[in-house]
Amino acid sequence: MENGKKYAKELDVAVRVVHMACSLCQRVQAGLVNQSTDHVKSKDDNSLVTVADWSVQATVSWILSESFRDQNVLIIAEEDVNTLSEADSAGLLTPVTNTVNEILAEASKYGFQSPKEALGGAQILEAISRCNSTGGPTGRHWVLDPVDGTLGFVRGDQYAIALALIEEGNVVIGVLGCPNYPMKKELLNHHHHKYSQSMSKLSDPTSHTWEKGCVMYAQSGSGEAWMQPLIHGNKKFEWPNSAEKIQVSSIDDPELATFCEPVEKANSNHAFTAGVAYSMGVKNQPLRVHSMVKYAAIARGDAEIFMKFASSGYKEKIWDHAAGVVIVEEAGGVVTDAGGRPLDFSRGVYLEGLDRGIIACSGPSLHDKLIGAVYASWDSSNL
Numbered sequence: 001m002e003n004g005k006k007y008a009k010e011l012d013v014a015v016r017v018v019h020m021a022c023s024l025c026q027r028v029q030a031g032l033v034n035q036s037t038d039h040v041k042s043k044d045d046n047s048l049v050t051v052a053d054w055s056v057q058a059t060v061s062w063i064l065s066e067s068f069r070d071q072n073v074l075i076i077a078e079e080d081v082n083t084l085s086e087a088d089s090a091g092l093l094t095p096v097t098n099t100v101n102e103i104l105a106e107a108s109k110y111g112f113q114s115p116k117e118a119l120g121g122a123q124i125l126e127a128i129s130r131c132n133s134t135g136g137p138t139g140r141h142w143v144l145d146p147v148d149g150t151l152g153f154v155r156g157d158q159y160a161i162a163l164a165l166i167e168e169g170n171v172v173i174g175v176l177g178c179p180n181y182p183m184k185k186e187l188l189n190h191h192h193h194k195y196s197q198s199m200s201k202l203s204d205p206t207s208h209t210w211e212k213g214c215v216m217y218a219q220s221g222s223g224e225a226w227m228q229p230l231i232h233g234n235k236k237f238e239w240p241n242s243a244e245k246i247q248v249s250s251i252d253d254p255e256l257a258t259f260c261e262p263v264e265k266a267n268s269n270h271a272f273t274a275g276v277a278y279s280m281g282v283k284n285q286p287l288r289v290h291s292m293v294k295y296a297a298i299a300r301g302d303a304e305i306f307m308k309f310a311s312s313g314y315k316e317k318i319w320d321h322a323a324g325v326v327i328v329e330e331a332g333g334v335v336t337d338a339g340g341r342p343l344d345f346s347r348g349v350y351l352e353g354l355d356r357g358i359i360a361c362s363g364p365s366l367h368d369k370l371i372g373a374v375y376a377s378w379d380s381s382n383l
């Protein structure tokens, strides 16, 4: 309860700004899917970064700074300003500035104040570059993945906006915006092995389900996780905004369980996870879903197991997990590394010391079995 009071304002602001970011992303995604790839630029690492990434980062940074003026707001976020400041990106700063100003003009809908005047390019760059905290074991750090699952976003498929608050190295709040993840489970086709493709159809901007995204959130130690529908049209955001409590699945028999994992083979070893699942007795086909929507699926009981085994050189980043982990835990699930240890968010930008991969389960019984199956499969694998 003490925690509940302690972070009441932080949770309120975080949920509202993620709603705002979802609306922003829906607009940009609609434009992308319908038009062209003009707003997509290749980063040095060949991943894609879009106008939405920078616009969300600028918007969240600006709102957090305005909302906590009395604090030195520290933010760790995925995008750095250099790519956007490069000469060949000049054409991108204008659409980013316009996108941010468009959503900030609607700030009152989300209970915030709009800026007195539209922000200029320099202010946008400043807001983005302010997100340069590197985290660590002390102090308060917001962690933002402005568009997680950039590939899903560009494909018109699943993606998420993830905002978490870390205090003294522990995640205390997690908020996950899932603009293409419908509130209602029956809208998902569970037995379709091409899950992401069936989801793409759902996210057709002309269909009603396009509007059926959700925002999930939880505060650590509360024992509760919540889901709200996105707001639409001229509707104003008002607490509790039809919040529904969410819980993990009660299935603990691997034969009935479904596991989810990244879509891309490059991000997680599909052959290894298939072997682990088989050895546990899992019969269902994996759900391959882009982004932290996988954590959302576990938290509200659409799947029971999540596995991510990146190649050995890859270091997982905290913004890809912080919000999802606390939501799954408060919804009743268990998240650890493959050795059964909790993920450590206190060591900077990376999940240092991670043992092999990340696993999440709807409960301790499945989690024990999964740890055992990974242990048994590891030696025979060539990871």
Ligand SMILES: Nc1ncnc2c1ncn2[C@@H]1O[C@H](COP(=O)(O)OS(=O)(=O)O)[C@@H](OP(=O)(O)O)[C@H]1O
Binding pocket: 047, 078, 145, 147, 148, 149, 150, 151, 152, 261, 262, 263, 264, 265, 266, 267, 268, 289, 290, 291, 292, 310, 311, 314, 317, 320
């Ligand atoms: N090589 C490699 N291995 C493992 N993980 C990687 C790798 N490269 C990137 N990333 C990070 O994975 C984030 C996307 O993860 P997903 O689970 O959504 O992947 S997938 O699109 O479903 O395949 C993705 O997040 P975004 O960049 O926000 O999309 C990356 O942070």
Ligand SMILES: [Mg+2]
Binding pocket: 145, 147, 148, 149, 319, 320
């Ligand atoms: Mg990410």
